[in-house]
Amino acid sequence: GENVGLHLPTLSVQEGDNSIINCAYSNSASDYFIWYKQESGKGPQFIIDIRSNMDKRQGQRVTVLLNKTVKHLSLQIAATQPGDSAVYFCAEKAGGYQKVTFGIGTKLQVIP
Amino acid sequence: DTAVSQTPKYLVTQMGNDKSIKCEQNLGHDTMYWYKQDSKKFLKIMFSYNNKELIINETVPNRFSPKSPDKAHLNLHINSLELGDSAVYFCASSLDSSLNEKLFFGSGTQLSVL
Numbered sequence: 023g024e025n026v027g028l029h030l031p032t033l034s035v036q037e038g039d040n041s042i043i044n045c046a047y048s049n050s051a052s053d054y055f056i057w058y059k060q061e062s063g064k065g066p067q068f069i070i071d072i073r074s075n076m077d078k079r080q081g082q083r084v085t086v087l088l089n090k091t092v093k094h095l096s097l098q099i100a101a102t103q104p105g106d107s108a109v110y111f112c113a114e115k116a117g118g119y120q121k122v123t124f125g126i127g128t129k130l131q132v133i134p
Numbered sequence: 135d136t137a138v139s140q141t142p143k144y145l146v147t148q149m150g151n152d153k154s155i156k157c158e159q160n161l162g163h164d165t166m167y168w169y170k171q172d173s174k175k176f177l178k179i180m181f182s183y184n185n186k187e188l189i190i191n192e193t194v195p196n197r198f199s200p201k202s203p204d205k206a207h208l209n210l211h212i213n214s215l216e217l218g219d220s221a222v223y224f225c226a227s228s229l230d231s232s233l234n235e236k237l238f239f240g241s242g243t244q245l246s247v248l
Contacts, residue, residue, distance in 0.1 A: 065239030
């Protein structure tokens with residue numbers, strides 16, 4: 023499944039399928055990008071990050087892709103599990119003492 | 135061992151009251167933050183302190199006053215609470231605001247102003 027949203031969208035995927043969560047970032051000067059996962063009643067938790075000198079980075083079951091040309095970031099989750107159900111946020115940061123700016127989240131619902 | 139802990143978890147209060155939220159981190163980080171999350175889950179930074187010094191102060195009403203007695207603590211005091219202050223407030227920390235930007239969040243304080 024694939025989703026791009028301007029306000030908290032919901033992506034529903036079948037357990038075992040791959041998920042793709044998209045994010046458009048705003049600042050062309052941003053050089054560091056992070057994905058966070060927020061489960062219900064908890065604070066956001068770091069998943070994976072990528073710097074602007076890379077276009078792909080892989081973690082355990084997750085891959086982040088960065089396309090600086092179109093200012094687009096995506097998070098791919100392989101073999102989605104019920105425990106992946108959460109709200110996912112992309113975040114961007116320019117260099118130095120600049121704030122981390124969060125995008126609008128995407129709610130991922132995993133259907134067992 | 136909770137890395138970033140904030141209290142209270144829930145705060146219900148009347149309009150016009152003054153309240154404080156406390157935050158402590160035991161990660162040895164230099165930088166701490168306050169974020170506000172609205173009902174649509176949008177996360178917005180309010181303040182950032184690096185080694186007790188204010189480095190980010192977003193356009194936040196001056197009813198909100200952060201205080202950092204030491205680099206492990208960042209408290210948020212809110213005067214004259216308004217209905218629009220109802221939100222979830224998250225404290226976070228990072229090793230260093232310029233080099234290592236990975237944020238560690240507390241579990242949030244849900245503030246309800248009646």
